[in-house]
Amino acid sequence: MTPLLTLSGLTKTYPGVVANDDVSLSIAPGEVHALLGENGAGKSTLVKMIYGLVKPDQGGMQMNGAPFAPAEPRAARASGVGMVFQHFSLFDALSVAENIALGMENAPGMRILSQRIREVSDTYGLPLSPDRIVGDLSAGERQRVEIIRCLLQEPKLLIMDEPTSVLTPQEVEILFGTLRKLSADGTAILYISHKLEEIRALCDTATILRLGKVVGTCIPRETTARDIAEMMVGKVLSTPTRSGAALGEPVLKIERLSRPSPSAFGMPLREVTVTLRKGEVLGIGGVAGNGQDELLSALSGEMLSPPGMITFKGQDIGTLGPNARRRLGVLAAPEERLGHAAAPDMSLTENAMLTGADRENLVRGGFLDWPAARAFAVKIIEAFDVRTPGPGNAARALSGGNLQKFVIGREVMQRPEVLVVNQPTWGVDASAAAAIRQALLDLAEGGASVIVISQDLDELMEISDRFAALNEGRLSDPRPTAGLTVDQIGMMMGGAHGMEVAHV
């Protein structure tokens, strides 16, 4: 069969970094092709070239045998390339149909458009009502809006950038059903991910990128996940280890914690109840936007709660602010590195001061001890292998993985008794992620209790003793991780959202 799209020798250089170096691959009609690689391997740059967002410096592309060089996304769409981005570009206050109309070149009238949205959603098993307001939709449903927007243009090649990071396992199954149908109809799919099991379940072929170069191709069904991972990382991975010591007495008790969300489209917390024991790692899963941010701020002290809801070793801490909780030993690391966990334009020394002031004795009578803060920053940089010229560097000059190591390291080094982290390895390369997970496990081993809020189920299964899921601001009963099946996890996460709209 003639390939639908052929890339030959694509090279793209940015100042100081080669994003893509002589990348070639070809995709046949109806093929599901995986593009694998760590963060920064050059996956995004490559698909941006196909979608006309970036122009290659060298090399060329062919579509159905003819030269293909889209100058802008519109040209790429006209040639039959559709793309679903990792971050949605939707307006919360508009309906599904209105959002879709906004993204189309020549949108038909609302009635016809709604009709067509229903048709496509029936054909491909993507339950979605065109009249609903996007602000009320779950992440999975929002993704369906984006997918349907693409499908209405009847693409020959559909590019999906990390589509499952926001989905429950059941929603992933629905998505895979859709993708398989599309593939059977002859639509080629370029599937970007770093989740290996998914790729093994879905994709026909895989191209693996590392540091901008193609380092291998494989047939995922016939290759083990471990082998693929080692191709991606380029070295043998060490799996985090822990000893599985017996759990100690209860440390942190959360009882019927209910708080309204501070932001308009946030999620209120509804009667969250859980007890954290000494030396335990509690994993909290769930689709993004189900109360993760709110739970973290309720625990960090950014959001206060009435007495009786949060107790630490018998002391009520719900009414205490962040610094009072830190002094007691309850520490947190939020998800958003730049702007929340760290001040982007401030140096690492200043960022070390940000949360370390009290526990590391960096303040004397209200006056800041900068040499001590600098020493603390250096200690974090050394202990967590943060790659940076020095503690005087601004936080935003660090790569995502390095800053995350710094942010997690800053809290771990303060010897917390309870540490709450949200998305500790989000957007972090595999070896840094392994280091961060190991640090959390070591912390638990040393007698601290850790709450890991994450959307990466593999991560939670790997490091947590018990697992619970947030769904619509409610926390499921925690269960021991050992022996949990994917189905059970999926049901705890609330099953598939919006299944009542259409039947698959």
Added chain:
Amino acid sequence: MIRLEKRPRPSRTFAWATPLLAVLATFFFGGVLFALLGKDPVQSILTIFWQPLFGEFSFFYRPQLLIKGAPLVLIAIGLSLGFRAGIWNIGAEGQYIMGALFGAGVGLAFYPAEGVFIFPLMVIAGAFGGWAWAMIPAVLKVRFGTNEILVSLMLVYVAEQFLASMSLGLMKNPEGFGFPGSRNLQQYPSAHNAEIITNSGMHWGVVAAMIAVIFAYVLLARHRLGFAVRVTGEAPRAARFSGVNPGRLILFCLGTSGMLAGLAGLFEVSGPAGQVSIDFNVGYGFTAIIVAFLGRLHPVGIVLAGLLMALTYIGGDIAQSQLGLPAAAIQVFQGMLLFFLLAFDLFTNYRLRFGRTEAA
């Protein structure tokens, strides 16, 4: 096509070069403006910047530099704390007036008694007046989420009405032959903010400004509260996460800037101005906003900017009387300074790119 591109990190060179470039651009375009008005541009600029410092009558103008610069610096230091944290007190003019009214009110209440305690009491009252006036927008913001820019600005006009009412009514000089305005505090020794060294321009307001500069410098560089101010300005969520209470910070920043503006008003009314009168305020509270930004919101920068602004005031007066330049032209000249400062400021965070650039 020309487009702006965000720099990966702010340019340090530009951060420091911007004030100089702004001054140079103001010289140039101000010169063009004066030329269009039919004046010799070089002579006009020299009159404004050279005469007060090194001219024939500089012995008279140099002390004026301190007298005009001190209130600007004092107010700008307070404003800069709030501006750093993203809390915009635009109503320093009103707080300045209220400080003067409170302070002068206490002084006049004791008239004609003499005593060493009177002036210190006036200072406290002046600080209190400015502080209380600034607490109105602060409390409204913390309690109801109102916009402090609008509230503080509107309160300036309320304060001006108070000033008019006081100089025509309650504080009017009973021996003033019916003229509006209070007794002259310069003629009331216990309440007079006299020069500490004669003919130096050095009065207690200058001392207060110096103390405020040192205080602000230490606060921002070494103290936890100053750190909270800086983090709040840089990343409000990170500040909250680090334990800063945003409400308390608003109260502190608005309160401090109001207090310093009130002090500036008190030192002015009891010293150089001498009396409460309808036209007592001359816009120090608004000009101080320019001074704060011209000085990069940095205490040392503010001192330099305050002196520079004072210079344009004094030089502008000379240019008006000697060259017949209209007062409006001088104001345009001062406005240019802020305009160019903000314009060049853009290049600290952005750079110009020529030609077509692709989205990355």
